[in-house]
Amino acid sequence: xKLATVRASVSAALLAIAGCGSASQPxPxPxPxPxPxPxxxxxxxxxxPNDGAIVSSGWPTLTVNNxxxxxxxGPITYRFDISSDSGFGTxxxxxxxxxxxxxxxxxxxxxxxxxxxxxxxxxxxxVDAQNSVQSAASTTQSFKESNPVSAxxxxxxxxxxxxxxxxVPPGTPGQATMGNGxxxxxxxxxxxxxxxxxxxxxxxxxxxxxxxxxxxxxxxxMHGHGYPTPAAWFPQVAVIGFAHQYIAxxxxxxxxxxxxxx
Numbered sequence: 118x119k120l121a122t123v124r125a126s127v128s129a130a131l132l133a134i135a136g137c138g139s140a141s142q143p144x145p146x147p148x149p150x151p152x153p154x155p156x157x158x159x160x161x162x163x164x165x166p167n168d169g170a171i172v173s174s175g176w177p178t179l180t181v182n183n184x185x186x187x188x189x190x191g192p193i194t195y196r197f198d199i200s201s202d203s204g205f206g207t208x209x210x211x212x213x214x215x216x217x218x219x220x221x222x223x224x225x226x227x228x229x230x231x232x233x234x235x236x237x238x239x240x241x242x243x244v245d246a247q248n249s250v251q252s253a254a255s256t257t258q259s260f261k262e263s264n265p266v267s268a269x270x271x272x273x274x275x276x277x278x279x280x281x282x283x284x285v286p287p288g289t290p291g292q293a294t295m296g297n298g299x300x301x302x303x304x305x306x307x308x309x310x311x312x313x314x315x316x317x318x319x320x321x322x323x324x325x326x327x328x329x330x331x332x333x334x335x336x337x338x339m340h341g342h343g344y345p346t347p348a349a350w351f352p353q354v355a356v357i358g359f360a361h362q363y364i365a366x367x368x369x370x371x372x373x374x375x376x377x378x379x
Contacts, residue, residue: 156188158252161195161241164220166260173263173274176225183216184243184252191247192216197223203238203257213244231262268295269324275301278317280324284342286335288328295323298362298373306361307378315373318346319359323371332357 161181166172179197186193192215199210210225221241231237238259243252267290273280304314321344325335332350336357339346349358355366364371 154188156190156245156248156250157186158190158193158243158245158250159185160253161221161243161255163239163241163255163258166258168258168260170260171263172260175230176227177260178222178224179239179241180220180222181241181255182220186243186245189248190250191245194244194246195221195223196242196244197225197239198241199225199237199239201235201237203259205238205240205257209237216243233263233266235262236260237262266290267324267327268299269320269327272299272301272315273317273320276313276317280317280320283344286325286328286330286338286342288325288330290324290327292329293323293327294370296367296370296372298375304361304375307376310361312361314362314375316359316361318344318348319362319364319373322346322348322357323364326371 161184164180164182166177166179170177179199181195183195184193194213194215196211196213198205198208200206200208210227212223212225214221214223236259238257240257241255245251267280270280270290299315302314303311305311318339321339322332322335325338326332330338332352336346336348336350339348347358347360350356351358357364358376362373362375364373
């Protein structure tokens with residue numbers, strides 16, 4: 118056999134062997150891509166005010182315990198909704214605040230204030246805008262507004278006292294006007310007695326007149342319903358005298374004046 122023929126036969130055999138070895142190699146399995154952990158936010162938990170609380174002198178501060186979260190959450194904000202409808206068909210007030218440390222709070226800054234004795238409902242939703250995720254709404258809570266509805270009630274609230282701890286006079290406030298001298302302050306009477314002005318009974322008599330009573334009728338109503346007052350009406354000069362001061366009807370307004378003598 119010629120040398121060239123032998124070499125050709127050997128080369129063909131080697132190629133056949135190489136082809137068989139290549140066919141037996143397994144195909145590499147691709148490395149699976151890890152599934153990202155989804156971001157999940159729990160509903161915030163209301164802290165205050167307590168459900169059914171009565172709040173006065175403005176809006177309450179609403180506070181929740183922060184939502185727990187799983188996954189790589191981004192910055193969390195909290196949306197507070199307030200409505201006169203427990204189903205939140207209409208949202209009266211809404212506001213979003215950044216997450217606080219452990220708890221998050223929101224105080225509405227909306228005027229006018231809700232009318233007296235209005236029942237309102239609130240809820241909170243945690244929002245991760247970066248991941249387009251939000252929590253379920255918190256448990257709905259309620260509170261009742263007790264905003265003073267008259268000039269005398271607002272001053273009594275400022276002093277930290279109840280204008281009418283018992284019976285409340287009839288009528289709708291808004292029928293009398295306060296003039297000068299009604300600012301809250303510590304005064305000294307002509308005979309050396311320190312007192313807080315205006316006194317509670319001065320506020321009560323004015324509130325009765327603000328509800329439509331004439332001065333003597335206001336004094337009589339107070340005496341008849343357990344509210345003591347030394348008030349005396351002097352119709353000839355349109356003045357109501359009290360222990361340390363008097364209120365005088367001047368140009369359609371009731372001015373408060375510190376007495377200069379007995």
